[in-house]
Every structure is written in C-alpha cells, then in structure tokens.
Amino acid sequence: MQNIYLYGAGGHAKVIIDILKSMNISVTSVYDDNLSISEVLGTPVVHDKVSSPLIISIGNNAIRKKVEEKLQNINYGKALATSAIISDTALIENGTVVMQGVVIQSSVKIGRHAIINTGATVDHDCIIHDFVHIAPGCNLCGNVEVGEGTFIGAGTVIIPGVKVGKWCVVGAGSVIRKNIPDNVMAVGNPCKIYKTINNE
Ligand SMILES: CC(C)(COP(=O)(O)OP(=O)(O)OC[C@H]1O[C@@H](n2cnc3c(N)ncnc32)[C@H](O)[C@@H]1OP(=O)(O)O)[C@@H](O)C(=O)NCCC(=O)NCCS
Numbered sequence: 132m133q134n135i136y137l138y139g140a141g142g143h144a145k146v147i148i149d150i151l152k153s154m155n156i157s158v159t160s161v162y163d164d165n166l167s168i169s170e171v172l173g174t175p176v177v178h179d180k181v182s183s184p185l186i187i188s189i190g191n192n193a194i195r196k197k198v199e200e201k202l203q204n205i206n207y208g209k210a211l212a213t214s215a216i217i218s219d220t221a222l223i224e225n226g227t228v229v230m231q232g233v234v235i236q237s238s239v240k241i242g243r244h245a246i247i248n249t250g251a252t253v254d255h256d257c258i259i260h261d262f263v264h265i266a267p268g269c270n271l272c273g274n275v276e277v278g279e280g281t282f283i284g285a286g287t288v289i290i291p292g293v294k295v296g297k298w299c300v301v302g303a304g305s306v307i308r309k310n311i312p313d314n315v316m317a318v319g320n321p322c323k324i325y326k327t328i329n330n331e
Contacts, residue, residue, distance in 0.1 A: 135208040137161040137188040138181060138198060140171040143246075144188035147228055148172050150210040161188070184208035186226060187244060192262045192280045193298075193330070195244050199226070207243070215247075230267075242279070254291075266303070278313060280330075287322075298330045 133156045137144050140163035148158050148171070160177045168176045183205045187195045207226035211217060215233040223229065226244035234252045235241070242261035247253060249267040258276040259265065265277070266285040275289045278297035283289070285303040295301065295311045302318030302325075311317050315324045 132157050134159050136182045136185045138185055139163060139187060139189035140168045140176045143190040145172050146230060147186060147188045147210050148174060150212045150228065150230065153213045181205065186210055186228060190246065190264065192264050192282055196262045196280065199244060298328065300328060
C-alpha cells in the first residue's frame with residue numbers, strides 16, 4: 132500500500148487524511164512542531180523527523196510556501212479525492228490537494244501545493260499557480276488565471292478569461308468580472324479592491 136506523510140496536524144490535515152484513505156493511500160504519521168498534539172484522526176503526530184513523500188497540510192498559503200522553502204530533499208505527493216471529476220487532460224503538480232466534489236475540466240493547469248477545496252469547479256484552460264487556495268464552492272469559468280499564493284474566498288465566481296494577481300485575498304461570495312492586480316484584498320459583487328496587502 133502506498134504511503135504519504137503530512138506536515139501540519141490541523142483541520143486541513145483531517146480532510147486530507149480522509150481523501151488519502153479513499154485513494155487507498157495510508158498516512159503513517161503527521162509532523163507538527165506543536166508538542167501538545169499527539170494524534171490527528173487516530174494518526175500519530177511526530178515532532179522530530181519530516182519524511183517523504185509529503186503533503187504540507189497547512190491551509191495558509193504563505194505558511195505552506197515558507198515550509199516548502201525550509202524543507203530540503205523532500206519529494207511531494209498529491210491527494211485527489213476519488214469523488215472529484217478531473218479531466219484526463221488536466222495537469223496537477225505535486226503537493227496539491229483536490230477535495231471532495233471538485234470538478235476540474237479539460238486543459239486546466241494547477242501548480243504545486245495548491246488547494247482546490249470542497250465542491251469548487253475549475254473550467255477549461257484555467258491556470259492556477261503554486262500555493263493558491265480556491266476555497267469551497269468557488270466557480271472559475273474557462274480561461275481564468277489565478278496567480279501564486281492567492282486565496283479565493285468560498286463561493287466566489289470568476290467570469291471567463293479574468294486574471295487574478297499574485298498573493299491576493301478575495302472575500303467570500305465575490306463576483307470577479309475584471310482583472311485584479313497583485314497583492315490586494317478585493318471583495319464583493321462586483322469585486323472591488325479594498326486595500327493593498329504588504330506581503331513582505
Ligand atoms: C475577505 C476577508 C478575508 C476579510 O477579512 P478581514 O481582513 O478580517 O476584513 P474585515 O472583516 O475587517 O472587512 C474589511 C472590509 O471588507 C468587507 N468585507 C469583508 N469580507 C467581505 C466579503 N466576503 N464580501 C464583501 N465585503 C466584505 C467588510 O464589510 C469591511 O468593509 P468596511 O470596511 O466597508 O466595513 C474575509 O471577510 C473573507 O471573506 N474571508 C473568506 C473566508 C473563507 O472563504 N474561508 C474559506 C476557508 S476554507
């Protein structure tokens with residue numbers, strides 16, 4: 132039986148453990164630096180050694196990136212829920228997780244360490260860069276691009292061909308009709324820039 136290790140023992144890890152189980156992949160242990168956590172969903176939590184193949188099971192995009200930069204000589208696995216419908220022509224890089232009920236259509240490209248969360252849809256030819264989180268119930272129409280590290284809040288709709296920049300935060304329930312630049316928080320319907328985010 133194939134095995135994957137996780138890094139991070141919070142709620143996000145629970146969902147990933149469920150998905151890996153459904154893929155018939157076992158999770159031997161979860162690494163976490165919080166010494167007070169000893170198990171998650173019955174899986175032992177270790178505090179010393181990080182093993183591979185690994186998935187960084189931390190929901191925060193910036194922290195996921197920091198962890199990846201810190202770790203060396205690690206290879207990454209992916210978790211693709213068996214209930215997700217994923218086109219054979221979609222490319223999904225390692226480290227990424229695709230939750231239950233997601234639909235990913237043809238020619239979609241998804242980078243490393245991304246999260247496509249429960250019930251989201253990603254239509255044809257979308258490009259999702261590394262460390263993105265598409266929260267539950269989002270609908271991305273065809274040819275949408277989401278830049279590195281951007282968080283798209285739950286239930287957001289993005290109309291065809293729109294480009295969202297890097298390291299943005301988009302509020303839940305937004306409707307994005309126009310391109311969004313890098314490093315902003317944007318909210319609402321129609322989605323408007325609320326403020327610039329300092330990502331230094
Ligand atoms: C966008 C978000 C991150 C902002 O959180 P915050 O930094 O704490 O910001 P605040 O709550 O102070 O809101 C700032 C402003 O944006 C507005 N705003 C916040 N979220 C909004 C949303 N989803 N839609 C419309 N307006 C929103 C607030 O009304 C406020 O406006 P005001 O200054 O005119 O009163 C948060 O509201 C949100 O939508 N998070 C998404 C959560 C989610 O989808 N999680 C999925 C986890 S799997």
